[in-house]
Amino acid sequence: MEIANVFMQRAIELSKLGMQGGKGGPFGCVIVKDGKIVGEGYNQVTSNNDPTAHAEITAIRDACKKLQTFQLDGCEIYTSCEPCPMCLGAIYWARPDKIYFANTREDAQSIGFDDSFIYDEIPLAITARKIPMEQLNRDAAKLVFDEWNNKTDKIEY
Amino acid sequence: MEIANVFMQRAIELSKLGMQGGKGGPFGCVIVKDGKIVGEGYNQVTSNNDPTAHAEITAIRDACKKLQTFQLDGCEIYTSCEPCPMCLGAIYWARPDKIYFANTREDAQSIGFDDSFIYDEIPLAITARKIPMEQLNRDAAKLVFDEWNNKTDKIEY
Numbered sequence: 001m002e003i004a005n006v007f008m009q010r011a012i013e014l015s016k017l018g019m020q021g022g023k024g025g026p027f028g029c030v031i032v033k034d035g036k037i038v039g040e041g042y043n044q045v046t047s048n049n050d051p052t053a054h055a056e057i058t059a060i061r062d063a064c065k066k067l068q069t070f071q072l073d074g075c076e077i078y079t080s081c082e083p084c085p086m087c088l089g090a091i092y093w094a095r096p097d098k099i100y101f102a103n104t105r106e107d108a109q110s111i112g113f114d115d116s117f118i119y120d121e122i123p124l125a126i127t128a129r130k131i132p133m134e135q136l137n138r139d140a141a142k143l144v145f146d147e148w149n150n151k152t153d154k155i156e157y
Numbered sequence: 158m159e160i161a162n163v164f165m166q167r168a169i170e171l172s173k174l175g176m177q178g179g180k181g182g183p184f185g186c187v188i189v190k191d192g193k194i195v196g197e198g199y200n201q202v203t204s205n206n207d208p209t210a211h212a213e214i215t216a217i218r219d220a221c222k223k224l225q226t227f228q229l230d231g232c233e234i235y236t237s238c239e240p241c242p243m244c245l246g247a248i249y250w251a252r253p254d255k256i257y258f259a260n261t262r263e264d265a266q267s268i269g270f271d272d273s274f275i276y277d278e279i280p281l282a283i284t285a286r287k288i289p290m291e292q293l294n295r296d297a298a299k300l301v302f303d304e305w306n307n308k309t310d311k312i313e314y
Contacts, residue, residue, distance in 0.1 A: 008294045016301045019308070026305040046312040049221045051228070051250040052214050064206045071208070080298045082290075085279055086246025091288065092275045093208040093243060099290045102298030111306045112313060118249045122242055123280040131248065133239075133256045137165045141237045141259030144173045148183040149268045151176070155203040156269060 007032050007078045008100055010040075015055065015080040018042030025113065029055035029079040031063040031072065031096070038075065039063025055079060056087035060094050070157055072096040081108055084115040085122045093157075164189050164235045165257055167197075172212065172237040175199025182270065186212035186236040188220040188229065188253070195232065196220025212236060213244035217251050227314055229253040238265055241272040242279045250314075 001009075007030055014028025024043035031039035041058025045051055056079050064070055075096040081103040083091060091099060109116040126133045148154060158166075164187055171185025181200035188196035198215025202208055213236050221227055232253040238260040240248060248256060266273040283290045305311065 005294060009297065012294065012298050012301060015298065016304070019301065019305055019311075022310075022312075024312075025314070026301045045227050045250075045314050049225055049227045050218055051221060051314070052209070052217060052247045057209050061207055061209060064208060068206055070202050070206045078293075080301065082283075084246060084250075086243050086250060088279060089241055089243025089246055089275055090209045092271065092278060093202075093241075096288070099288055100293050101290060102292065102294045103302055104292075104295070107295075107299060107302055111302050114249065118246055119279070121249060122245060122276070126239075131253065131256055133258060135259065135261075136235075136257050137162060137169060137259045138261070138264075140166065141169045141172065142264060144169060144176065144183045144237065145260055145264055145268050147173070148176055153179075154176075155179075155181075157182070157202050157208070 003035065004078075004100060007037070007076075008080075008102060010037065011055075011078040011080045012102060014040060014042045018044070018055070023047045024053065026111075027055040027079070027081050029059035029077065031059050031075050031077055033063075033067070033072075033075045038066055052086065054084065054087050055081075056083050057090050060090055064094070070094075076100065081105075082115070084108070084113075085118050160192065161235075161257060164194070164233075165237075165259060167194065168212075168235040168237045169259060171197060171199045175201070175212070180204045181210065183268075184212040184236070184238050186216035186234065188216050188232050188234055190220075190224070190229075190232045195223055209243065211241065211244050212238075213240050214247050217247055221251070227251075233257065238262075239272070241265070241270075242275050
């Protein structure tokens with residue numbers, strides 16, 4: 001078996017363990033660097049009262065904590081399902097080298113998860129989305145952005 | 158001043174406090190239910206080594222912990238900047254009633270943040286994205302989804 005399949009098997013095993021343990025939905029993820037697992041996670045939305053506790057977010061947080069970094073360059077992500085937009089966004093912020101996935105967003109939709117719906121909503125104009133969005137107080141918020149721009153000791157990411 | 162502006166002012170104040178305290182980027186968020194703040198957050202990416210610790214994610218986790226729920230129905234989110242795709246995805250999973258924002262994704266881009274780039278990437282076909290994605294082991298992962306589908310004691314979300 002190729003090494004990539006071994007890492008994916010572990011992600012799938014985590015999806016099963018989390019589900020069977022009543023932690024949340026059937027999703028698992030591992031993060032690999034230099035051929036070794038540096039982070040693991042499974043979905044814990046319902047058990048932790050945390051809608052952001054998807055497998056990928058949990059694994060990214062675990063890997064970053066272990067590696068003491070907020071960037072996962074040189075890493076690969078193995079997830080048992082194509083990441084939802086939240087997790088794909090998190091992956092882009094973490095900037096790993098590659099994503100491996102098993103089930104698709106359509107597979108997730110077919111067992112009752114909103115991934116596909118959220119993929120449809122994200123690219124829409126603000127006025128066209130199902131959750132209403134309204135802009136307020138931009139002038140006051142923009143002053144803080146200007147302060148960031150002029151800050152000399154900031155850590156960029 | 159309208160009450161909505163008061164809540165947004167608090168979100169903007171949090172963006173400034175987090176930035177000035179060296180916690181991370183200039184972003185703040187509050188979550189309101191029945192006219193009261195039930196969750197707050199600011200960006201803590203660089204101080205916590207957590208690329209997922211955006212203001213909205215932090216505030217959602219805070220509100221869910223306080224309310225002991227994984228759903229924010231009946232809540233409004235006030236964020237000092239239009240949510241990035243990760244945070245917008247998190248908001249869709251949390252399902253609040255409304256989103257108020259101040260700065261835009263273009264404002265974020267103009268001070269060096271990737272929000273706009275990630276918005277461009279999310280809707281692309283898997284093969285067209287900057288981070289390569291490859292499918293592996295779907296058959297094995299699909300079995301776990303089937304098990305979820307047949308599970309009688311699952312908590313859906």
